[in-house]
Amino acid sequence: MSNVVPFRKPRPSQRHRGNTLCRRGFHKWEVVDQPFDVKSGRLVTRYRCRRCGAEKNEARGPSD
Numbered sequence: 001m002s003n004v005v006p007f008r009k010p011r012p013s014q015r016h017r018g019n020t021l022c023r024r025g026f027h028k029w030e031v032v033d034q035p036f037d038v039k040s041g042r043l044v045t046r047y048r049c050r051r052c053g054a055e056k057n058e059a060r061g062p063s064d
């Protein structure tokens with residue numbers, strides 16, 4: 001019979017799976033806001049990573 005004791009090895013790689021991806025540049029971006037930048041006359045899309053909370057802005061052309 002199988003008499004396997006559950007081997008609970010802590011796996012930090014699994015705990016920080018998302019952040020590992022983030023560190024490699026694979027963030028899980030979601031759009032937070034789309035304010036209109038009056039100064040440049042462009043629509044700016046604000047993204048936030050769902051995993052690590054990093055933010056980035058992306059300016060879009062008025063016709064985009």
Ligand SMILES: [Zn+2]
Pocket residue numbers: 022026027028049050051052053054
């Ligand atoms: Zn991230």
